Amino acid sequence: MGRLSFCVNKIILFRMKTDKISYFLGVAVTVVFVFLSMRFYTYQTLRNEEKDPKSIVGFLETLDLKMLDLKMQIRGVEPTSAPVALVAIDDPSLEEVGRWPWARKVIAQMTDQIFTDGAKSIGYDVIFSEPQIGDPTSDQMLAESLTKHRDKVVTGSFAEPAGDLWLPYQDYCVNEAFIRANGGDVVRLNASFVVEDRADFYESVDFGKLLNPFFEIYEGVQKPKIIKDELKISEDRLTDAQKRYVQIQLWKRNFEFCRDWLTEHDSFLPGHDANIDKAYAEAFNVKPEELKTAIAKFKNKVLRHPLPASWNWTANLPKIQEGVDFNSSFNAFQDTDGSVRRMPLFYRTGNRMGTSFVPTLSLQTYLTGMGYRAQVVVDRSSRNPKMKEIVGFDIFDPSQEPEKKVFSLSTDKYSFMRINYYGGTYSIPHVSAREILRQGPTIKVIQREWDQANNRWKVDQKEMDRKAFFKDRMVIIGATATGVYDLRVTPFEKNFPGPEIHVQALAQMFDQKFLVPWEMEGKVMPWVILVLGILLSILWTQTGAVAGIVVSMSAIVLIVGVDLLMFLKFHVMLSAVIPLFLLVFLNFTVLQTFKYLTEERKKKELKSTFAKYVSPAIVDEVLKAPENLELGGRKQRMTVFFSDVRGFTTLSESLEPQKLSEILSRYLSPMTEIVFKNKGTLDKYMGDALMAFFGAPIPYPQHAQEACRTALQHLVKLAELQEEFKKEGIPTIDIGIGINTGDMSVGNMGSNIVRSYTVMGDAVNLGSRLEGINKEYGTRVIISEFTYAEVKEKFVCREIDQVKVKGKTKPVRIFELVAEGNVSEDKKKRLDIFEEAYRKYEQKKFAEALIQFETLVQGETVDPVAEVYVERCQEFITNPPPENWDGVFVMTKK
Structure with a gap:
């Protein structure tokens, strides 16, 4: 191998x-x-x-x-023509009217004016939870204004997320605690928003009748603790504010009671008191002996609601809320990274229709303005047997006969709608609140408009007729002033006005451009x-x-x-x-x-390891593309190189084996390095002979030139070695080199046991024959006509014969490789003489050729090839060749 x-x-x-x-x-x-x-x-x-x-x-x-x-x-920016607008309590409004919060009569004035201008509905992203300080009549004025437009206004509330503070069945207790805490101020019986819970298996149970007596007893126990431990005062000395504080704390304690309801911590757990057992038996409509089983079934059968509960609601003042048909929640819902990308379309306080569900501000404002009705269907989850999920969220038009379904809201299983933002701030029309209060015939509307000249969106302010603008428009009033700090993170901006989120969601419902998974x-x-x-x-x-x-x-x-x-x-x-x-x-x-x-x-x-056998450049290329080393052979045009040492037999006879090995290494090492330097691949050493090829394993077009360059550099190195050997008394050596170019099979060839990466074919055999032919002509480097065709522009060569090598019938022209580039004038003159003599020889003008050949063998510089032709000319002059002589010399030796 x-x-x-x-x-x-x-x-x-x-x-x-x-x-x-x-x-x-x-x-x-x-x-x-x-x-x-x-x-x-x-x-x-x-x-x-x-x-x-x-x-x-x-x-x-x-x-x-x-x-x-x-x-x-x-x-x-996504343009929209939805009839919506934000009336913004912005910085210019605060500069003109005064700091926030404003007097309620100002809000009343704005409300009346917007409806006078033709608006369909108004949603309030503000809350009126505390009485107006210093002006008792102001709250009344707002209440009267809202009552006047009660079926067109939507008030807002907010709450804290409760998460999963309570077990699923405890939602019934939470619902009753919420009602007891004046939850009716938040949740209004609302015909435009209906939640149908198909998985509520205890709808008929009167939990209010069951739990209110327990709440009263529990509050009676907790009240003295609150007064004594927190206020540290006697009950008869409580102020009105302290009494309200105590009441709020009692309501909160009821929610805490619900966390213990029907657990081992429940003070009124059935099984310990006959009256308690009787109350539960009546509520669940079972016999006393069946109560334990009924309660266990109840606790296990109630499914978790898809929407987490909210609590600690902040409501509007009763006098303001009582005159309004619709209330909502304007809570902002943040994803886990703090950005607002979606909103639940309703919030819940328990799980009872009419007393538990609060629509979001944008949804209720849309329903109110359009006169539509939303119907939510809740049922057992198809994914989790312990959960419920939203299976339908449809919008109906009750004005149609029969009632017509308008569209389905795109929400997830938990009622969350993705907000398809129209863009950054001012993507929806903004009207400063001060414009409303000025009561002129026109108003200034701020909105993003397409700037055709500059090919971009820009914030523009336009003067518009106020009645034309507000006609049939749904409006949300909210604070965007810097000091109010109602700013949210959205996909477009890190400081996005919270009220505009509701307005953009409102526009999305009108346009029905929902993001759907x-x-x-x-x-x-x-x-x-x-x-x-x-x-x-x-x-x-x-x-x-x-x-x-x-x-x-x-x-x-x-x-x-x-x-x-x-x-x-x-x-x-x-x-x-x-x-x-x-x-x-x-x-x-x-x-x-x-x-x-x-x-x-x-x-x-x-x-x-590989660098010992091929040049470093070839190593790098092979390692980049190992596919070039395919098994078997592939046909490829390349150049083969054979060299052999002349006089090696004499050398081996005169030296000890160890010394001979050393001399051979001194010769082969530099010669191999020269092969590598010129992108050659070492095939094998055969005693004193060296076989290499050029153009594989990585193909490149100049393989013939690289082989010839290698041969000439070998001769230079040989001269140096000859000088060294002469000084050391080592017998002189010489070399013969044969080079041929042609199609060869190259690859990893051999048996299943032993393979060798080598070249094969007639072109390879010819290269080997050319190396041996050097002996016949006294030359050192012979190349074939095929190699000559590829290097004649770069190298100086002379044609020396046409030969038929042993075993072949087709002759090939052979050339002696002389030099790369130019030669001396004397050398060129001698080459020209030889060429002219050789042409005469081919033309059978042997006498004329002889004269010229003889000039090349006289003097100090003897041309060994010319000596060969002197002998041939003399022979042919004496014994002329036959008429059909073609000048081809037939080799009888390999």
């Missing part, structure tokens, strides 16, 4: 091994991502209270949300990721890093492109973050890192 074969086989085996490991590593990572994607899509269906933003899937969801923000930003994504995407991961694993194991990057970037562009297309054209939200992470993680973080760490280490080992 040739010296190169070891390295070739090692590279191929290593590549096969690393490819297999890389493939299985890629598949393993893909499987991990499949399970991760399943977790991710399940995580997306959880409520915020159940999510952990610090988990891996939590991190992925945050990235997914940021990508949603980016898609909105790429889309930019692809319902099948959670089922389909894991399979897509599996197929994508396996395909990419196969592809990346067969390509290099650059190709891997190109494929990765192409796949990323495709995924992002589809994601953007679905969002921009169809308002469909896809979660591209998982496949994108798969691509990046699988390619760059895992496979490329693995391939780099293993292949680079192995390449260093192979390079140190």
